[in-house]
Amino acid sequence: MSIKTSIGGGGNILCSQRLNFCGNRQLISFNQCSPLNRLSNQDHFIQTPKNYVRFKFVIARAAESSRASVPAAVAGGKSIVEDDEFTLAKVSFGVIGLGLGVALLSYGFGAYFNILPGSEWSALMLTYGFPLSIIGMALKYAELKPVPCLTYSDAQVLREKCATPILKQVRNDVIRYRYGDEQHLDEALKRIFQYGLGGGVARRNAPVLQKIREEVTEDGKYCLVLVFEAKALELADFEKRQGKFASFFGPGITAEVGKGEEDNMYDVRLISNTTL
Template sequence: MQTLTLTRATNLFSQHQDDRYLGLSNHRLCFLSVHPASPPPLLASKRHRLKLAFVAKAADSTQPSSATTSADKTLVPDDEFTLAKVSFGVIGLGLGISLLSYGFGAYFSIFPGSEWSALMLTYGFPLAVIGMALKYAELKPVPCLTYSDAQSLRETCATPILKQVRNDVIRFRYGDEQHLDEALKRIFQYGLGGGIPRRSAPVLQMIREEVTEDGKYCLVLVFEAKALKLSDFEKRQEKFTSFFGPGITAEVGKGESENLYEVRLISNTSPNLSSS
């Protein structure tokens, strides 16, 4: 059933509005409006319940996906203290200079303990020299970015060589010109036929631990090479695989910046096989 209501209303528009839209002025208008009968209370309540249930279901379906995405790419802070992060050059130089300073001060009676001045001078001088030598030959560790999902797979899926490479480049080294010097020398064949000049050798800038799309552990080596191109890395991709193998597959790609190149060392060990 529908009800008809006859409504009389006065003109609410001004003179120029009436002329623009209606073409009428100072006339009373009659509006005939048709109002449907109000639905039964039962149907109205069902309509509201269906709408609320749809909104709640849509909200629930969007929340788990965002939480999973943020958890997969969480960086693990490198705040663990180890002896590998300590510079022996700084320690030796600091102890040597401290002993020399106090020894000279005690010898000239500026500080107490003049009877120990000769001993402090005797040990302070070689410690200072050794500290300066270590500081000169020091090779600082490179930054390491580790994602939480890769950290959980490192012990079970990473090969012993990948673990050794990671541990070697994140600690202080002494006497080496650069990190992975022996590996790069064999792969790029410095000064040999088909090789590159040593001055054009790539320099390791950082490493990154991540998980591939198929769930395998991957150690990414990021090199800076201003004199090389991507093709120089691509034609040595098999050499990267054979040197850092067995049990890995090497992939070469372009880095984020112009002179950066990435070598991805992917472990062939599947997480499912290692867990079983």
């Protein structure tokens, strides 16, 4: 009779069993059969008053099917800094208002119908629950989520000393929740691309900010990269407005535009002229 069992660490025990009965004693032997990769052979003898048991194990290593992935700490030879700083600007007030309002309404109705305790407070909870829910829904509807920010460690070091106040403000504005704006940098894009005006673009074709990057140029300058998606525009539409990007986000910067890594993506590089 063949026996195949498994052990922790991905190994298998392959063996065969032969039973012989000799009077009052039972002899059980486990012999090797077809090992895959031999690691070690171990013979163990255990003697009991009525039994002699002999074990011969052959451990075969199983091929690893997958390897635990290690979070990438570098990209393109540069280390990436995760933005784990907590600020209220990164919290959705729509979610807070709606959650608190619904909680008050739910408990208020439960207390009013004597399902939950605290019936004397039910009127107060219902009074504040309704407006909080309405405000929360309104904020959630008008909410503009923050865009992802990729920061390299060398750029983080230069940010405080080399980034202009406008570049710092642009970064802080787009990585937080905003309310009432159609998109991030809406006022800037409206002036640069002149929506609906002669020589401008239609608003429905306006570029949309997808993410930003903080990096250092080859000559050691701080650079804030705005990554836009514009399906209806071409690189020439950005190139002829390169000077407008520099003047709007200036002074003290140089603007460069180029094609992004993906289709319909365009990079606007705002390079600070301040150096250490």
